[in-house]
Amino acid sequence: MEITGVSDLPLHYGRVPNWLIPIMRRLSRAIMDVMLLEWGPGKVVERLSNPLWFQGFNNVIGMDWDSSGSTTVTLGILKEVTRPQDDGLAILGGKGRNSLNVPLELRKLPGRFDVDVEKLERTSRLVAKVDSTLLQDGYELYHHSLILDEKGRWGVIQQGMNLETKFARRYHWISVANPVDELREGIAGAYNGVVLNVHESHEAKEVIIDLLGEDPRRISRQYLQLMSYIRGNSIESWLGLGTLGAISREARMIYMKPVDVNKVMKILNHVREFSPTNLQDALLLGLGPSTVRALSLISDLIYSEPPSYRDPVNYPYDPFKYAFAIGGKDGVPYPVRRDVAFEVIQTLEDIVSQTKLDKKDKSLALNKLRELKLGTSKRS
Known part of the structure; x- marks a missing residue:
């Protein structure tokens, strides 16, 4: 099956409404709980490192389906609701000056994280260098988040802005040994043509x-x-x-x-x-x-060894359908429906609570979630 899609990330002005932020936090935490139960923290890192899977997650919690803010807001929300000591998962860094906090935050990780701090700090810096120096595509980086599980599996999500077009690109990485010689997981954004690569x-x-x-x-x-x-x-x-x-x-x-x-x-x-x-x-x-x-x-x-001039942006799949989950902040495809959002949150929280009360029923609870998903798909 061929998977294609498009993701443009224009600059949207304005802020997330105050009434929507608590919904995003609670829904993100509920989804995170289910993912951790189903997959464990390593798989969560892998999923978030997929450029347009991340965009789909952003759509589900009610953020704009095509906004540059989808990166900064969604990662900010996820960082707020993630509990490293309990989850075995941490989200470090962030937008602007917060991106420089990765080294300090690495050294504050709970003891359950068995990671090489100096190696991860070096990797974080190299990934930023690759997407700003070895790839020069007209986008200036202003966001850098390191996603990490307790065993040292990592992902990096960073975003750059083209100051002329006011469009953004999001760069995703997943646990490569050498960022200078190995490729990214992918890039979400509009195709520009010739770049210095x-x-x-x-x-x-x-x-x-x-x-x-x-x-x-x-x-x-x-x-x-x-x-x-x-x-x-x-x-x-x-x-x-x-x-x-x-x-x-x-x-x-x-x-x-x-x-x-x-x-x-x-x-x-x-x-x-x-x-x-x-x-x-x-x-x-x-x-x-x-x-x-x-x-x-x-x-x-002089030496007849040109760099690549290929723009490496790609599109694994179109996440727009996920914007239909509860609606979007800017009313696309329709305004956020609070009643639907709270119903989804309550359902997810009940499933997770039941699973935590009796771990033997974990499979049963998760099967109920899958049945719920299938029933929703049939109705839509």
């Missing part, structure tokens, strides 16, 4: 590592000459300029936003002092978007 080019990454060992003055000189070439100088004028003469006459010109050469020189000098042997270390030493753009251009036009 060093993340998906193994050859370009190898050239960049080699270039980091070069004299920064030489790299700066090559970059300025390449920019001059792109602006219209004939390639014949380059003959006899060492490696610059290797530029292909058929090279495809991909526009890259110009960089501040002095800033790039400063970063290159700093990184070179530590002689990193891999891109992970270079990124954590301060290698940023401007420097990677310059090095990518050199890798492409």
Whole structure:
């Protein structure tokens, strides 16, 4: 079966109504209880790491089906209602400055969490670097949440905003060993076309590592000459300029936003002092978007190892149908129906309470939930 769908995340102004927030909290907690009983915390991490499954969850609790706020509000609500000591699940970080709190929050986790804090802190930083530096798609990150279970299985959800289009993208990751060389779980957002995507080019990454060992003055000189070439100088004028003469006459010109050469020189000098042997270390030493753009251009036009220019956004499935559960904050597909929301909450809470009273009846209670779901599907 082919699964397709679309998820645009435009910037919506305004706040969640005060009357809706308690409903979202209670419904989120009730759903979380059922998921933890049914799957355990590791599976919850996996599900939330699916870009549009997350969007479907957002729709069920009454948030906008297509809003950039669906990420920040839903994760904020989930963080509020999650109890790490009881659930074996934690949600760290958040929007804006809260995203910087991941290291501190990792060190405050309850004792039941058997995790390598320093490794997770490094992973969190690398994931942010990959989606802001190795992928440059026009979206500036402003939200970063780390979702973690007690055994160290993790997921990252972060969001960026395109300040010109006012659309957002949500980036999802799940427990990869090396974010620099392994792919995300997925990206939700509108397709933009050509972007700078060093993340998906193994050859370009190898050239960049080699270039980091070069004299920064030489790299700066090559970059300025390449920019001059792109602006219209004939390639014949380059003959006899060492490696610059290797530029292909058929090279495809991909526009890259110009960089501040002095800033790039400063970063290159700093990184070179530590002689990193891999891109992970270079990124954590301060290698940023401007420097990677310059090095990518050199890798492409001089060494014939271009980065990928493919936009990696994808769409696992369309979550809009889940907006029909209780309605949406902005009235799409209809205003939130409080009576339906409280009926759903009460049903879920009763099932969970019954299961907790007698663990032997867990399967029976969950079967009742499935029967309820099937009956609802038939009526709709």
